[in-house]
Amino acid sequence: MQSHYLAGAVPYPEEFARLYREKGYWIGQNLSDFLQECAEKYPHHIAIYCEDQQISYKTFNLLVSDCAENLYQLGLRSGDKAIVQLPNHHAFYIIFFALIRLGALPVMSLPAHRFSELNSFVEQTQAKAYFCADVGAQKFDYRELARKLKSMHHALEHVFVLGESQEFHAVAALLETPELFQPSQYSASSPEQVAFLQLSGGSTGIPKLIPRTHDDYLYSVRESSKICCLDETSKLLMVLPAAHNFSMSSAGALGIFYSGGAVVLGTDPSPAQAFELIRKHQVTDVCLVPALVRPWMDKAAKDKDDILSSLRCLQVGGARLADVVALRLIDEFQVKLQQVFGMAEGLVNYTRFDMTKEQIVHTQGRKLCIDDEILIVNDEDQPVPQGDVGHLLTRGPYTIRGYYNAPEHNLRSFTTDGFYRTGDLVRLREDGCIVVEGRAKDQINRGGEKIATEEVEQALITHPQVKLVALVAMPDEVLGEKSCAFVLWQSQPDDPSEFRRGLILKQYIQNVGLATYKIPDRIEFLDHFPYTAFGKIDKKSLVKKFEIQQVS
Template identity: 45%
Template structure:
């Protein structure tokens, strides 16, 4: 996820193969590169940090031994009757949020949900989400946070992978009935014992009735899994990203500090709250950590967001770059007073420098670039960066213990300033995907560096500039869509023999998905027919092609792979003709 910093002193040269840990206000330092076998996964599915590394993070204060449930208890003790959550007509103080989480935790336990059980969560931005999140943390159960846009293809896979015992949904959202989806998911995952519905439960259990007198539960291990995030998808199916209580608490707390949040912060969560970006970068959790207020918007559309900014005097929010022109255009005619907005974070895909430069005048606020990933590493521009650094770079690492390498195709460190793949390890970057040993064998180096797939170059100040992706993904509306997954679904159509999915630049969406197909028969399916077919297969709407382009054959590279660069050039030439 491409996700404001005082320029540090020029970096010293590093030995080839030596990872670099970037300190926010110091030059980089060389770190001994020791190849060690990663520790085996725990029974929970977590690949732990090596013992010595974990001890270092504890000693440094990064990991403070508190669970997410304990954090809410501590915040309540400090901020008690301050307003914590605003969601429609619902307004919860810290104390009310804490009490409701306790009551729901007890209700979940009465259903037979136990510590370590996985619970699929697919809720829109609503008051039910924070209550459920903290209730599960209190109980020690593990939420797997899915997105409202996911459908049977993703949810069925995630239900099986996580072995979830419960599934929490809205009744309807954006015209879609999630109760019908739940029936399909239960058919594929018979271990799913409970479906809990926020709203009209239909044949299932109303989430509002999962409520009983509070009781104490043993604290889970803060070094174990707190929640599972869903990967953006660079392979055929999404992966689950385990985040621990220790590392995710630090993620939110350190982000709040870097972004200069305070008790006066009013954060508008208008992106889906189950995304890492609005959840903890610094997002909802970072805002609550300093006593601020979180306002949940049903969508990022200006018609939903602008009235909330005016009514709640919102100070901070986050958007993916394709949405920003919608806001800057709307600001010219929308009567809502958005003058309280101080900071707009831009992340999820690379923000164009020209667009970044327009934001202060158009919206009356500063812009903060955020480049990061649900797997861990976060980079922010800081408030005292000059305007061109904010416009041109995607920030620099959050932590003094973030270790970065930038390598070429053979795994060797590139020369300073050159483009290469970003490798990272640190106190909030995972050491392995959840129950994915085959993926982990290639996604991580033997000494624990995560291979991000992002192509970056690093400036002497430590700031990063994102130059693209190694892996085959399409960044559409802030979502990282696996080209391989799109190709697999499109090829299942009876009129398609072969398919290559490519991204084409688009000012509104970032990239459009173009399915270049070799027909199996006299003609290829129309775009309308193909999209209907994919929806019938349960493919999420954000993965549907925007264009179908038939060809007689797909060009190949010298080593026999589909030459997607040639395809993009061909499509661009056709568009110019």
């Protein structure tokens, strides 16, 4: 069954694949048939709201077939790779499913990615096609990027542009009904095969490529939609990048499609624009990263707006939400909060709606599947006692067994028996809930004392004047490493000096009760934070910007 498995991808061992089929996790459906089934079940329901357009499931499915045929006539074939870097527009979903229907493999890219990332994706996959917008944020011209990529990679034959296409193919033309239609010449890959390549969500370096199969991905989608209680009346506002794994499957757009609900696409995550869309479309669900939560709360509080309480659910994922912010969402804004802790490589944890307030505020929930295997180990890969912090390892019916074309990296990231080393530091409570304590690489070793950055950040964010914080390591000749906290301060008319603010925060941390060595050695105040393409604080950029490695 796996004899034609995608070269460069690591298949599931046959004994595990057989188990997952026997237990009903893998039902033998590919993503193309998944959409076809949704269209047959909900033909006249609206699937997508995009600007002033609304697209029914029936129309959605027909547009996908038209697009697949047009791509076929232009020369794309089963097994070809295509980089998809599109904004939040209905064309994104049509092209994604059209490539799947054709048997080609979408390579997911985010609008914030630039030449370094795109060049790596093309090199790794020998992509034949590239889909992009004409101009993006800060007037960045993706067509210039496309020209550079084409000049360097002969394999890249086709560029498709949403908007003013210039010398390239126009995405709009792909959505037109072809003059000649011969769909029998192609078909989606089989369910156990790799469907597309998702991106790792690490905060530094070039993202690695994650091969997701139809079977494993759709299991996660189906189960997530049940946990998230989605149904035909659900309307999900999408202001995060549509290609992000959180946006796609937790439960995301695919969970909405499975349930017969609608995705409301927004291009601006600012609260003013988002609140307008929530009201216009009577949105029921929103997914956000923690960095967006505070400005949304501030806007709602300033305007005395009850918009957040009108939602059935506010999902927060991508990074840990500070406990104090979670508590404020529930107590002050009456939000039905759901915390999501997952990774594009597989494992997803959710807080459930029937959990206690304490569990929803202070944990990142329970695993999706009973057969998600979780190990929490120390630096020597030995299990830690119940409740202790350790490295999270996992394997299961929707967690990959290796990155694409990365044999050396796979030796470091996966155990010999197939457990994925997530890089997360967590503890597992007796109630089965997981608590994220940080990233292993975010640990600061201060003279032999280990500082979990998450713990200090959680303490600092409880100060009423601190809006956002990131703790990073800086080299030190004596201690090896010291800590530096970058802080976004809630300005007031009578603000003390930055020096005085730093003293206030250090005293505050001491009063909280953290160990003396955990008090930041240095505190820097920022007007704004840099973010990675995945919406996480870019700590590497902070280190580089302030050159703190040169400060003792």
